[in-house]
Amino acid sequence: MKRLFWVLLMLVLPLCLTAQEPQVGLISLRGPINPITAAFLKENLAAAGKRGDRLLLVELDTPGGLDTAMREAVQAIFSAPVPVAVYVAPSGARAASAGAVIGLAADILAMAPGTNIGAAHPVGLGGKPDPVMEAKLVNDAEAYVEGIAAKRGRNVELARRMVRQSISLSAEAALAQRVIDLVAPTREDLLASLEGRKLQRGGKEVVLHLAGARVVTHEMGTRDRILDAISNPDVAYMLMLLGIAGLFFELSNPGVILPGVIGGISLLLSLFALQTLPVNYAGIALILLGIILFIAEIKVVSYGMLAVGGVVAMVLGSLILFPSPEPYLRLSWEVLAGAVGVTALFFTVVVVKVIQAHREKPITGVEGMLGEVGVADTDLAPEGRVLLRGEYWNARSEEPVRQGEKVRVVAVTGLHLTVRSSADEDDVRSGS
Structure with a gap:
């Protein structure tokens, strides 16, 4: 029994240690924000909670997207079971328009050097709206972004200006203006900087312990990639x-x-x-x-x-x-x-x-037979039989035609043909 106990312990212990290994989930959102990318984010947030991830890291590079998809993503981040860090990367990436709002909603917003964020002015889908409607859109978006920035303790005034004045900030300027939390050249630097960081989630203080955490990348499935491509x-x-x-x-x-x-x-x-x-x-x-x-x-x-x-x-x-x-x-x-x-x-x-x-000349029916050339199967004097298109037809000719001579159809009456000798026509052509 003791031997069996130690064998089971040796089998179960590695599994328990593996299950307790700290883990950071990683996803990438690149391209326009649409319902597919919003659903992908929501699914991974829910899955991160079930896995017990210490953090879900979202690497972002987007020119913007649809307002409805953006709001779905923001709601999912606010209700996420794990802390969410948005990292605008790599260098040359951007978080514009809807991407800026999603970034502001994250628990942690970081940027790589050489990136930018902002230009969140709302745009009507039907082109430039009338002044009253445009004012409504701007006021609504401004209040929305203001509330998000205030909830995360970011620079509310700069967030409002991103909407009303469409300003865009570099990584360094955004850090100086308290729009983002930190600038990190690489993913590894970012995770190292977040070790021991304190966050407020649901009225409670949460401390990030990411030392030794394994980063696990979660890619879009084939279905989502196809749907994203056709969007x-x-x-x-x-x-x-x-x-x-x-x-x-x-x-x-x-x-x-x-x-x-x-x-x-x-x-x-x-x-x-x-x-x-x-x-x-x-x-x-x-x-x-x-x-x-x-x-x-x-x-x-x-x-x-x-x-x-x-x-x-x-x-x-x-x-x-x-x-x-x-x-x-x-x-x-x-x-x-x-x-x-x-x-x-x-x-x-x-x-x-x-x-x-x-x-083109008809090739079927009565019209298709007119002018066709056949061969007299019997003498036509004036009636007889001709071979035309591999078929035998009863025929009549006003002039005598000998057996074997070529004839041309000039009329069709029921199942009878009216023909004439084509030898005279050939003589006329050769003589001319």
Whole structure:
């Protein structure tokens, strides 16, 4: 029994020591703040509490993002079960607009040298709003940031100026003005500086003990990375066009399947992406109108007028689709020009081919048989039989035709052909 006890002790003891090993969780938020990044932050805050992490370190580099996503992130930080440190890094990174507000909400806000924070003036998604609405937006954002800064003991006046005057501060200036807590060149330096730091959380004093803590990085899963990628305006726009084109081909040629499958998946993904972006639905309507006009040009030959209207509608719709003045929430000119150009070129080629097909000589039915050349299978005097396209037909000729001579069809009456000898035509061509 003693031997069994010591064996079990040797097995369990390492597990207990491992479980008690101090740990710091690390995540990175890079790029625009959107519902995907906000959900990723919330999930990791909850997981850090379950793991018993001493600290969750958020390395931040963002130009800003959506107001709703920013507020979700701030609420998650305030209710986090573990202390949260936001570290604007590496050098050259920024915490602008929504990123600045998220940083101010953290228990600890640090920056690497060569970074900046600020420019938190709110921007209406539909462009510049009227003065009254703009004043409401600014006042609301100012009060929101003021409350966050006061809660964390940061410089309230500077936080207000970030909103009202869109000021931006370097790491050193932000530290001097008590906007951030410290400047750290590296992650290791930051964690070393935080050892023994006292924080106020929920009315209680918490002391950080990070010495010897293991830093564990938590990356976005494949699902979140895909959803974050398609939340890019350029990707969402291309998915929408691909979805419309795929469904159009499937409806035009039922049973092909592949275009319909690709189009359906692309359209559903684009609809998800549009939920995470500022969208003007008039832009979507104009793009759909443009596609309809292109299709109408195929059915109704308007000498290019419908196609021109389709290009104009598509360009206008693309321009107003994402009305945000922020570059990272707008459609890029390269993608817009490329997509409109390729779509217009494709439908132009289709229209040209349709017109050419209409102008070509028919090859089926009665019209397709007129002018065809066959061979007299019997003498035609005046009736007999001819071989045409591998088929035997009863035929009649006003002039006698010998067996084996070539004949040309001049009329079709039911199942009877009216022909004439093509030998005379060949003689005329050779004589001329």
